[in-house]
Amino acid sequence: MSAPPTAARSAQGHGHRPHRNFRLLLVGETTSKLGISVTSVLLPLVAVTTLHASPFMMGVLTAAPWLPWLVLGLPAGAWVDRLAPRPVMLVCNAVSAAVFVSVPVTWWLGALTMGHLLAAALIEGAASVFFSTAYSSYLPLLVPRGELMGRNAQLQAGDQAARVAGPGLGGLIAQTAGGVPGLLLNAATFLVSSLCLMAIRGAAPRPAPAPRRPLAREIADGLRFVTGDPWVRAVTGFGAAVNLAMAGFQAVQIVFLVRTLGVGSDTLGWLVSCGGLGGVLGGLAAGRLARRLGSARALLVVQFTAAPFGLLAPFAGPGPRLGFFVAGTVVMFAGVVACNVVIVSFRQAYCPPELLGRVTATTLFLNYGTIPLGALLGGSLASLLGARTTLWAVTAALIAAGGFLLVGPLRGLRDLPGAPATEG
Structure with missing residues (x-):
């Protein structure tokens, strides 16, 4: 297309x-x-x-x-x-x-x-x-x-x-x-x-769908596009790895705050909300960063600048040391949301309109499928190694998720492509 x-x-x-x-x-x-x-x-x-x-x-x-x-x-x-x-x-x-x-x-x-x-x-x-x-x-x-x-x-x-x-x-x-x-x-x-x-009035007309074929073949089209296109494959693998790590973090954070640090219920709510606050900041900053740096560069810079802040969270302790948890989660969640904005916008602009539903569903299937796995792994690790050690592991995994971007075609580019190249 x-x-x-x-x-x-x-x-x-x-x-x-x-x-x-x-x-x-x-x-x-x-x-x-x-x-x-x-x-x-x-x-x-x-x-x-x-x-x-x-x-x-x-x-x-x-x-x-x-x-x-x-x-x-x-x-x-x-x-x-x-x-x-x-x-x-x-x-x-x-x-x-x-x-x-x-x-x-x-x-x-x-x-x-x-x-x-x-x-x-x-x-x-x-x-x-x-x-x-x-x-x-x-x-x-x-x-x-x-x-x-x-x-x-x-x-x-x-x-x-x-x-x-x-x-x-x-x-x-x-x-x-x-x-x-x-x-x-x-x-x-x-x-x-x-x-x-x-x-809502005056939306653009939806492209005419292609003639219907067996459902399995249409599903295969979406899978083939996601796994076969190097750009979509790289950001989908990155998103799945990020969700795996973040699900592990969220499965353990309350246990860490309550049982390891002794945080009371009056403080727990606002500490957990810090991640959402970071997400708001990341969402607001994503467009500006993409315009200034280029969408591909912004994705790499945000990932490898924000994700390491997550390593601050396990340093947290009672009293003023709770600031490590606040700073770590605010910046980490801001980076995750900013990257998500760039990726979703790329997918909507890049994928052929008649395939967008299948491509979206395939990527969400792969990305969301890692959430229960990450939560299970986080809980299991916390039972074996303790909550603090598990936070070290999952935040390190979040940083490592950027490897999907480095091994893909993004390195050296300023912007992600806005539409797939037409096949000759």
């Missing part, structure tokens, strides 16, 4: 209120992410306090939203490429809202069970698979290709801000309204997201 037709589609489709359309998308997405962040506190709280779930069941509940990626991640890309993205997103929002309404309704009827919570987490996770895949295909229809970096940076900053505010808001809602009724807030955020999507 050559670059000029893509540029022509962008110019044609973005002439009608592009900034208004993006603002609507940003407000809807940030609102729903805030609801999801609140739910990340409320759902486990309901399981523990209302249903008295065992530690094993809590682990299952934590893993449940990610499991659909392992089952549906690849076929979701092929299905989304056959459909218009906005209707897919609206259906996913409706399903997610209904799921979170069902929990308080069942509780009020006296029939809430742990099985219901697990089913809710699985169904919402499945909806998230399709929503995330369609969403990545929808953004290039709303904004010109040259603005993708800046717009993705704003979306990432909103996402991280929601992650910072969500846990505290979730605790406040649990204290005032109760954990189960508080889940209605998440249902309302999906409604806001849908209203914003329905208000």
